[in-house]
Amino acid sequence: MKIVFIGAGSMAEAMIKGMKNASSFEHDELWVTNKNDSARLELLSEKYGVHRSYDLSSLLDEADVVILAMKPKDAKEALASIQPHLRQQLIISVLAGLSISFIENIIGEAAIARAMPNTSAMIGQSATGLSFNDHILDSQRVTVLSIFSAIGSVTCVEEARLDLVTGLSGSGPAYIYYIVEAMEKAASELGEDAMPFIIQTLKGAAHMLETSNLSPEDLRKAITSEGGTTEAGIAQLESRHVKDAFAECIKEATDHSGRLRRQFEQIH
Numbered sequence: 052m053k054i055v056f057i058g059a060g061s062m063a064e065a066m067i068k069g070m071k072n073a074s075s076f077e078h079d080e081l082w083v084t085n086k087n088d089s090a091r092l093e094l095l096s097e098k099y100g101v102h103r104s105y106d107l108s109s110l111l112d113e114a115d116v117v118i119l120a121m122k123p124k125d126a127k128e129a130l131a132s133i134q135p136h137l138r139q140q141l142i143i144s145v146l147a148g149l150s151i152s153f154i155e156n157i158i159g160e161a162a163i164a165r166a167m168p169n170t171s172a173m174i175g176q177s178a179t180g181l182s183f184n185d186h187i188l189d190s191q192r193v194t195v196l197s198i199f200s201a202i203g204s205v206t207c208v209e210e211a212r213l214d215l216v217t218g219l220s221g222s223g224p225a226y227i228y229y230i231v232e233a234m235e236k237a238a239s240e241l242g243e244d245a246m247p248f249i250i251q252t253l254k255g256a257a258h259m260l261e262t263s264n265l266s267p268e269d270l271r272k273a274i275t276s277e278g279g280t281t282e283a284g285i286a287q288l289e290s291r292h293v294k295d296a297f298a299e300c301i302k303e304a305t306d307h308s309g310r311l312r313r314q315f316e317q318i319h
């Protein structure tokens with residue numbers, strides 16, 4: 052299979068690295084292009100053995116899958132540039148906010164999947180939400196599922212839910228890194244010993260969530276001894292309404308996905 056990435060930034064690289072680490076893609080050809088940063092393409096070619104080209108005609112000729120990985124603001128121009136070279140390729144968009152119908156309006160009838168992965172794809176740990184249009188063949192659906200299953204977990208959702216998936220898990224790793232920044236700062240006295248404690252605490256909590264039948268609240272209460280250290284610490288979070296702030300963070304990111312759609316799908 053010839054898989055072409057239109058866009059070679061953070062998300063494209065995370066997927067490329069994850070796919071290259073997955074044995075299921077060892078015989079597939081990965082190609083990349085971007086706006087004009089040839090040094091970036093050369094770097095990806097050296098790091099991951101991907102092919103690179105700015106010749107859209109040869110790039111898309113015989114391509115089986117085209118993965119749209121540019122920013123929403125650049126999508127209209129990018130789609131217009133590749134449209135003349137599209138035939139029966141399977142289109143996969145990882146763009147935040149932009150709808151399948153927007154893509155169809157520019158490139159015409161095509162099999163289109165809309166995915167919302169995250170950069171944990173780099174280590175095969177992405178959480179991806181997926182939607183498909185009605186033109187997708189069963190074989191193409193299998194191809195999409197195989198790509199995103201190779202780089203993490205996959206959940207098919209109604210397209211209308213992808214804004215929330217974006218706000219929750221597309222952006223989600225950044226929220227966790229934000230918390231880790233605070234933990235690292237608070238544990239600065241431990242120096243380089245702090246991060247191993249933090250990482251194992253995160254891994255342990257994630258695994259408990261995955262394997263115990265307990266809710267996050269019950270798991271938290273099992274740690275919070277009456278009059279103990281956890282109760283004292285969480286009182287600080289409660290007094291600052293941190294739980295509400297995190298809920299608002301996810302809501303705002305979700306809402307912004309919709310704003311991106313309204314901003315960049317306007318047909319001028």
Ligand SMILES: NC(=O)C1=CN([C@@H]2O[C@H](COP(=O)(O)OP(=O)(O)OC[C@H]3O[C@@H](n4cnc5c(N)ncnc54)[C@H](O)[C@@H]3O)[C@@H](O)[C@H]2O)C=CC1
Binds near residue numbers: 170
């Ligand atoms: N970074 C992340 O964690 C995630 C990003 N996404 C989505 O992935 C897309 C890319 O995001 P990033 O990789 O973070 O952005 P980025 O800015 O790192 O990369 C964007 C790439 O698109 C290229 N590009 C721009 N205009 C182009 C054109 N006309 N033709 C070809 N290439 C063009 C740029 O040269 C660059 O290589 C966005 O739509 C974003 O919403 C989705 C999930 C997670």
Ligand SMILES: O=C(O)[C@@H]1CCC=N1
Binds near residue numbers: 147217221222
């Ligand atoms: O911040 C963004 O817009 C992209 C989409 C989800 C994660 N990063």
